[in-house]
Amino acid sequence: MLQSQLFTKTRKEAPKDEITKNAQLLIRGGFVHKEMAGSYSYLPLGRRVLENIERIVRDEMDRIGGQEIRMATLQPSEPWKQTGAWEKVDVIFKINSRTDKEYTIGQSAEEIITPIVQEYVRSYKDLPVAVYQIGQKYRDELRAKSGIMRGREFTMKDMYSFHETQEDFDRFYALAKEAYLRVYKRMGLVAKVTEASGGSFTEKLSYEFMVLTSAGEDVILYCDSCSYCVNADISKQKEGEACTRCTGGNLARATASEVGNIFDLGIKYPKDFGYTYKNKDGEDAYPIMGCFGIGITRLMGVIAEALSDEHGLVWPETVAPYRVHLLSLTPDDLEASSAANLLYDALLDLGVDVLYDDRKGPSAGEKFKDSDLIGIPLCVVVSKKTLVEGKFEVKVRSSGETKILDRDELLSLF
RNA sequence: CGGGGCGUGGUGUAACGGCUAACAUGCCUGGUUUGGGACCAGGUGACUCCGGGUUCGAAUCCCGGCGCCCCGACCA
Numbered sequence: 001m002l003q004s005q006l007f008t009k010t011r012k013e014a015p016k017d018e019i020t021k022n023a024q025l026l027i028r029g030g031f032v033h034k035e036m037a038g039s040y041s042y043l044p045l046g047r048r049v050l051e052n053i054e055r056i057v058r059d060e061m062d063r064i065g066g067q068e069i070r071m072a073t074l075q076p077s078e079p080w081k082q083t084g085a086w087e088k089v090d091v092i093f094k095i096n097s098r099t100d101k102e103y104t105i106g107q108s109a110e111e112i113i114t115p116i117v118q119e120y121v122r123s124y125k126d127l128p129v130a131v132y133q134i135g136q137k138y139r140d141e142l143r144a145k146s147g148i149m150r151g152r153e154f155t156m157k158d159m160y161s162f163h164e165t166q167e168d169f170d171r172f173y174a175l176a177k178e179a180y181l182r183v184y185k186r187m188g189l190v191a192k193v194t195e196a197s198g199g200s201f202t203e204k205l206s207y208e209f210m211v212l213t214s215a216g217e218d219v220i221l222y223c224d225s226c227s228y229c230v231n232a233d234i235s236k237q238k239e240g241e242a243c244t245r246c247t248g249g250n251l252a253r254a255t256a257s258e259v260g261n262i263f264d265l266g267i268k269y270p271k272d273f274g275y276t277y278k279n280k281d282g283e284d285a286y287p288i289m290g291c292f293g294i295g296i297t298r299l300m301g302v303i304a305e306a307l308s309d310e311h312g313l314v315w316p317e318t319v320a321p322y323r324v325h326l327l328s329l330t331p332d333d334l335e336a337s338s339a340a341n342l343l344y345d346a347l348l349d350l351g352v353d354v355l356y357d358d359r360k361g362p363s364a365g366e367k368f369k370d371s372d373l374i375g376i377p378l379c380v381v382v383s384k385k386t387l388v389e390g391k392f393e394v395k396v397r398s399s400g401e402t403k404i405l406d407r408d409e410l411l412s413l414f
Numbered sequence: 415c416g417g418g419g420c421g422u423g424g425u426g427u428a429a430c431g432g433c434u435a436a437c438a439u440g441c442c443u444g445g446u447u448u449g450g451g452a453c454c455a456g457g458u459g460a461c462u463c464c465g466g467g468u469u470c471g472a473a474u475c476c477c478g479g480c481g482c483c484c485c486g487a488c489c490a
Contacts, residue, residue, distance in 0.1 A: 012439070012451065013426050017483045037482065089490065108490050142415060142488055150489090198490095206490095217489095263490080291490085330448055365450035372450090385449065393449090 001044075001322065003357040006030075008043045010370050020215055022304040023147025025313050029374050031321075038144025038152035045374065046300070048321035050155065053299050054134050056186050056318060057157045060179040064172075066132045066159055071112045073136060077102040079111035083272040091139040105138045110269050110291060113160045118275040124164055127277065127287060128172060132159030134296060146215060148301040149257065155296040162270075162287040164279070169288045173262060176292050180209055180260050183294065187303060188316035191259060194220050196231040198263060205234075209260035209294075215305040216257030225249030257302050258295070265289040307398075313375030314398050322355040323414075325376035329364045329383035340382040343392070343407070350414045372397070380410065 008030030015034075018024050026032045031046030042050055058068065077094070080086040086094075086104075095103050106112070113131060121129055134157045141152050148154075159176070163169040177193060184191040189211045196208040208231060210220050221239060222229035226246035230237075232253070243249035267286035270276065276284035300319075307314045317323065324347060328340035337358075344356045355376060357367050364383070371379050381393040392410055395402045405413075 009440085010451095011425065015482095016426070017420080019483065034482095085490080091489070110490080139489080143484095143486095145484080261490090293490085332448080362448090363450085363452055364448050365452070367448095368450045370451080381449080383449065 001355050003355055004359045006044060006355075008045065010373055018147065020147040020149070020305070021308060022149060022215065022301040025304055025308055025373070026148065026301075029313055031313075032148060038141060038150070040148050040151065040153075040297075045321040049300055049315065049319050050296060052319040052321075053187065053296050054155075054157075057134065057183055057294055057296065060183050060186075061130075061132050061157065061159060064130070064175045064179045066130045068133060069116075069131055070133050070135060071106070071109050071116075073106045073138075075104050075106055075112060077104055079115065079273070080104055083111055083269065085111065091141060093138050093140050106135075107137055107139045108291075109133070109158055110160065110265070110289075114269040114273050114275060114289070117160070117162055118270075118273060121162060121287075122277050124277060124279045124285075128161060128163045128168055130159055130161040130172065132157060132292075146217065146301070149215065149298050149305075150217065151297070154298065157294040157296060159292040161290045161292070163290070164285070164287065166288060169264060169290055173264070173290060176262060176290075177207070180262075180292075180294065184209065184211065184259065186318050187299065188307060188318070189259070189299075189302065192220065192222055192229040192256070193227065194222075194229040194231050194256075195234065196261070197234050204264050204266070206264070207262045208258045210256035211259050211302050211306065212254050212256050213302055213306045214255055215302075216255045218256050218258055219253065220256045221251045221253055223249040224252050257298065257305075259299050259302055260292075260294040262293075263291050265291055308375070311369075312373035315375045315377060317377045320375070320377050322353045322376050323378060324352055324354045325371045325374065325379045326354050326356045327367045327371060327379060327381045328356070328358050329367065329381060331358055331360045333384055336382055336384050336387055339387055343380070343382060343410075346407075346411055347414070350411065352414050378413075 010030055011028045014024035014028050018027060026046065029045065030043055033041045033043055035041055077086060092107055093105050097103065117129065117131065121127065136153055137156045138153050144151050161172055163172065181191060191209045191211050194208045194210045195205050198204050198206045210218060219232040220229055221232055221235050221237060223243040223246060226243060226249050228243055228245040237251055239251055239253040241251050243251055267288060269289055270286040276286055279285045303319060304313055307316065326340065326344055328337055330336045344354060347354045375397055377397050379395040379397060386393050386404055391404045391406050393402060394405055394410060
């Protein structure tokens with residue numbers, strides 16, 4: 001991508017009403033545009049980041065047998081009334097057509113997926129099954145906040161699984177847990193599996209996946225020795241007390257952001273919809289159901305919060321909008337600009353995603369500032385200074401480490 | 415939803431109740447520059463969030479609305 005053609009521009013200053021780092025940096029870098037409180041548009045750079053996050057999530061869900069679908073976002077009110085959610089869940093957006101028919105726009109999809117699976121999965125031979133989607137969710141939050149981290153519209157991966165037995169659910173839950181932890185790790189984040197309330201879903205505990213960040217809205221207590229972690233909301237223990245799950249560990253306290261969760265739904269939804277399958281003995285039985293969420297847009301915000309520095313964003317390679325930011329410092333110099341053009345083409349030939357700052361106006365300093373702000377992992381500088389020896393400067397955004405390489409050395413990095 | 419704060423060119427700010435609403439940045443022209451948001455000159459851009467009211471006179475004071483942010487509550 002030629003940066004001279006990129007329609008978004010960076011900004012020196014963030015809008016004054018954005019306090020959180022994720023919103024400030026993402027707006028300044030031209031990744032997102034705010035439409036209203038809790039609702040953002042994703043611009044070229046931001047859209048590419050989201051796509052990369054989605055790719056990782058999709059990859060891991062497919063790996064544990066998830067089947068991707070796409071459910072309707074505009075949904076009938078009836079199934080929501082059937083389960084009681086229409087009255088009980090206050091974040092549901094309710095809309096009326098001009099003929100006064102009631103609809104909702106999806107805030108979750110248990111009410112949609114259960115009847116779909118019911119139609120096809122009728123035998124124990126068809127179980128277990130796990131189905132997921134990645135799509136927009138809409139929740140009538142009383143207060144949107146924290147930039148893109150808590151909006152009224154957001155992107156979520158929601159997976160639903162159906163099982164014959166509790167044991168089989170537990171087996172799949174363990175698989176999903178590992179997949180979730182891989183998802184976060186691949187994005188450069190460290191998540192903790194946290195015991196939490198099941199909300200209005202279930203009496204049982206649920207598990208939340210928490211990334212430690214000061215921008216988070218949850219408080220967790222975690223053991224400094226074992227992997228035990230609990231949401232402070234439901235913990236009977238306090239910071240500094242001894243861990244009850246291991247010997248020698250003490251509980252530490254931290255703010256964190258929830259980037260995923262798992263609920264054991266039991267047989268609530270199959271019961272509500274009269275969904276039974278035939279078991280081995282030919283009897284009708286309710287499948288046990290689980291739901292598994294990952295906040296895609298929130299992950300983008302958490303990465304922006306957790307991995308940025310005073311100069312701007314620092315994207316991990318796996319989610320970065322481009323892999324290389326190629327800066328042509330002296331585009332008016334014929335020799336330098338043709339060297340940059342050749343390098344750009346060579347990188348494209350190798351299949352490397354490159355943002356090429358070929359702009360003629362901005363000074364060298366401005367290009368460096370922009371590059372730091374946008375946060376692409378590798379910055380390659382083409383200028384007369386190093387070109388006299390036939391070399392290029394390569395800078396790693398995260399560490400600041402710099403190397404002077406010739407063309408072959410540079411291309412061999414990819 | 416309770417409490418607090420804030421609404422002025424695209425963005426960030428200024429302006430005692432009183433002159434043509436100022437400055438920076440951005441954007442456009444031209445020139446000069448090119449290793450950390452460089453410089454010079456000219457230009458563009460605002461019904462001061464909306465609606466009422468007070469006043470000779472309102473960006474400024476009062477009332478109502480709307481919007482945004484923060485704290486809390488809430489959070490499938």
